[in-house]
Every structure is written in structure tokens, then in C-alpha cells.
Amino acid sequence: MWEQLVEDAPRFFSSWNLLFLGEALLNTLLLSYVGAALGFAIGFGLAIGRHPRLYGFGPVRVAATGYVETFRRIPFLVKLMCVFFAFQLSGAQASLFTIALVTVVLSAAAFAAEIARAGIESVPAPQWDAAEAMNFSRWRVLTRIVAPQSWRVVLPPLFGYAVGFIKSTSIASQIGVMEMTYAAKILNTRGFSALLCFGTILIVYFLICWPTKRFGERLEARLGRRAKA
Amino acid sequence: MAFLSIQGLTVSYGGKADVLRDVSLDVERGEVIGLIGPSGSGKSTILRTLVGLLKPRAGTVAVDGAKVDYGSRGSLRAARDRFAIVFQQYNLFQNMTALRNVAIAPTLVKKRNRAEVEREARDLLARVGLAEKVDAYPDELSGGQQQRVAIARALALKPDILLLDEVTAALDPELVGEVLDTIRSLQRDGMTMLIVSHEMAFIREVASRVAFLDQGAVVETGPPAEMFDRPQSPRLKEFTSRILRH
Numbered sequence: 076m077w078e079q080l081v082e083d084a085p086r087f088f089s090s091w092n093l094l095f096l097g098e099a100l101l102n103t104l105l106l107s108y109v110g111a112a113l114g115f116a117i118g119f120g121l122a123i124g125r126h127p128r129l130y131g132f133g134p135v136r137v138a139a140t141g142y143v144e145t146f147r148r149i150p151f152l153v154k155l156m157c158v159f160f161a162f163q164l165s166g167a168q169a170s171l172f173t174i175a176l177v178t179v180v181l182s183a184a185a186f187a188a189e190i191a192r193a194g195i196e197s198v199p200a201p202q203w204d205a206a207e208a209m210n211f212s213r214w215r216v217l218t219r220i221v222a223p224q225s226w227r228v229v230l231p232p233l234f235g236y237a238v239g240f241i242k243s244t245s246i247a248s249q250i251g252v253m254e255m256t257y258a259a260k261i262l263n264t265r266g267f268s269a270l271l272c273f274g275t276i277l278i279v280y281f282l283i284c285w286p287t288k289r290f291g292e293r294l295e296a297r298l299g300r301r302a303k304a
Numbered sequence: 305m306a307f308l309s310i311q312g313l314t315v316s317y318g319g320k321a322d323v324l325r326d327v328s329l330d331v332e333r334g335e336v337i338g339l340i341g342p343s344g345s346g347k348s349t350i351l352r353t354l355v356g357l358l359k360p361r362a363g364t365v366a367v368d369g370a371k372v373d374y375g376s377r378g379s380l381r382a383a384r385d386r387f388a389i390v391f392q393q394y395n396l397f398q399n400m401t402a403l404r405n406v407a408i409a410p411t412l413v414k415k416r417n418r419a420e421v422e423r424e425a426r427d428l429l430a431r432v433g434l435a436e437k438v439d440a441y442p443d444e445l446s447g448g449q450q451q452r453v454a455i456a457r458a459l460a461l462k463p464d465i466l467l468l469d470e471v472t473a474a475l476d477p478e479l480v481g482e483v484l485d486t487i488r489s490l491q492r493d494g495m496t497m498l499i500v501s502h503e504m505a506f507i508r509e510v511a512s513r514v515a516f517l518d519q520g521a522v523v524e525t526g527p528p529a530e531m532f533d534r535p536q537s538p539r540l541k542e543f544t545s546r547i548l549r550h
Contacts, residue, residue: 201391201393209461219412
């Protein structure tokens, strides 16, 4: 088996295949990072919209809560299918990549909203009282008092989920999005050994996930220190 | 009309019975009012309502002749500029140093010059005996020190009326004195104050008038000596006898 790997390797790592995998890697990265960044931004917005002291309009709170509670409970593959068929039903022209990206965003938003909610609630209500009594606007309570104290609570699970989303993007291969897992499948069907195909993307996935996690830890340490010192 | 005029103030929350019922109280400039009464009698509710943390169901509040409309953002903002409140649990912002806690509202909300405000904040912290603690974070300070920072923070707002909500109740007994000393010096300076406290000896010393509350209503008001030595209502008699026994 080892001999066969050594024999296959030069053929597998041909420039054409590397370009093919590189393009798939780019899609995986775009899906993961752009999806997570957009999703987290929307999620923080949802957390603000759900909070009775930050946003007063009841129906928005109910809608935001409904969305968060629903989307956190549906498996990624099912969400992917729902978005896929929603696009088909609406007749809108969307690439498979767009469909996958929308799914990542919707999913990330729901999880981020819940994490942000926990962060906001980690700041004791009496500090809000003090700030409100001193005429702080809601926005200033959020940006000057609540957010700086929330990072410590928010960042670890947020980056945990970010790594999770990188891995979830592999599920997009199920609808034929040309990301790494799908690329590996195609190369495999072209006759390259499964060990080479999937072993390679395994290493690449690790090389994306691990630095992401490290970055999260660094950021956490830095913001945690600034909140103190 | 009195400087602070509270008429028929009624407050309810959480769909429960009224926690304040038809409370009326007039406070003149420079007066120190002691609010006393058993737990749950509504003393703190009065202070929280004045700064708009609770919405009154009925009644009026007027400061310096201007009626406060708690439903209007502008009017509430104006009222909050008049009052400053100090809480039982200090409620300092944990992400800021003592200096920043004191200086943030004047710089951020009142848009005053930062250098000038910080100079004042240092003076205020020195005045409450914390000149060396300007750069300390709340969790590096004792309860008594945190409470004095909170008082400095309230004074930095230059309030017309200072509201003190059981400010010594959460403190270890040996730390109570330092906070009471601070309040005494404010009284000497002529600060108008509403003080909710269980420190009866202290109330008797600093208050010009005392209001006794029970079950959300003002039962009796009068000068402290009369209230404590010759209580009229049965409820106040019972309350003072229980307080004085221990």
C-alpha cells in the first residue's frame, strides 16, 4: 500500500490537480470565513433585537427569538436543502455556491445570536441601572459597558463554532458545491486512491481549523487583558 | 412649590399590587430627607422611580418647578440630569478604573472636556479619600472603597439632588464609617439628599426630616428627634421600638 501511495503521489500532485484543489480550498475558505463573518454580524444584530433593554419593539423580539431557536435546532444538511428548495421555488437564479453561503450565514447568525445573548446577560443588570440613570443611551451602554465585559464570555464559544462551520461547509458537497470535500470525491472517482484524496484534504482542513482556533485564543487573551488592565 | 415636589406617586410593576401608593413628599433645597421603614416598604422604589428606572402609574414629580414626564424621553433626560443615585451594590462599571468610572458620564454624556473632567474626578476621588486608587479597578477595591467611588461618580454629575439607596447595607461593619463620613461632609456642604438607610443613628444625625414608609405609603413625616422619640402612628411606634431594642 505504501508503495502504491509513493507511486501515485507524483501523478496526484500534478499541477492540474493542485489548481483544482486550490480552487476548492478557496471556496471552502470563502464559505467558512465570509459566511461566519456575515453570520456573526447578523447574529449580534439579532441578539440586540432580542434584548428587552436594548430594543423595545415586541414583535421583532418574538421574531428574532423564533428564528434563533428554530435554526439552532435544524441539522446543517436539512438547512442546506431548505435553502436550496427555497431558491428553486422562488425562481431566483442562484449558484450552488451562493446557496451554500446563504445557509452558512443563516446558521452562523442563529448560533452567534445565542452566544451574544449569553455575553450580554453576563453583565449584571445593576450596571445597566447605573448607566441608564446617568443618561447613557442604549447604544452607549452596549458599546462602553456591556460589550467590553462580554468578550471574555463570547469569544471562546464563538471561535468554537467558527471551527465547526469550517467543517460544516463539507456538507455543501452534498448539493455539488465545488469545495474541498467535493473536489476530493471527484479526484477519487477519477481513480486516485481515497487515502491520497481524503488524506490531503484532512491535512488542509486541519491547517485551516487549527490557526483559526489559535487566533481565537490570542484574541481572547488580548481582549481579556484589556478589559482588566 | 418645593424644590422637589412629589405628589400622589403610585408605582406598580410585574402586575402586582402597588409597591408605592399615593406617596407625597416635598423637599426643599439643602434638605436631607431620611426614608425609613421595614424591608419592602417602598423606600428604594421611590428613588428608582425618581431616576426613571421604574415608571410611575400615577402622580407627579416636579423638580425646581418643572414637571417630569416619565413617558417622554426628553423630559426623562432632563430629570436624570438633576438626580444622581448611589446604589446598595455600588454598581461600578467593572471594565473601567475608578477614575474612568467617575469621568465617563460627564465626558461621554455631557460632552465636557475630558482633561477638565478628569481633573475634577481626581479631586472628587481625593475628597472621598481615594486619591491613591484612581487607577484601580473595582475588583481591586474593598466594598467601602467601591461605594466611595460610586459616590464620587454621582457627584461628578453635579446633581441637584443626590439619592442614596441603602449605601451602607452591603458593607462590612468596619467599612460603614468611612462611607457615612463622606455623606456627613456632603450634608455640611448643603447637598440636597434623599437617604434610604437602616442606620437609624445616622439618619437621626444628618436628616433634617424623616419619612416613615410602610406597605408603599408614607405613614408619618417629621423631624428625626420627634419621629424617633415621640412616634404618633402605631406602626412607627412598633418600628422604632423594634429598631431601638437592638
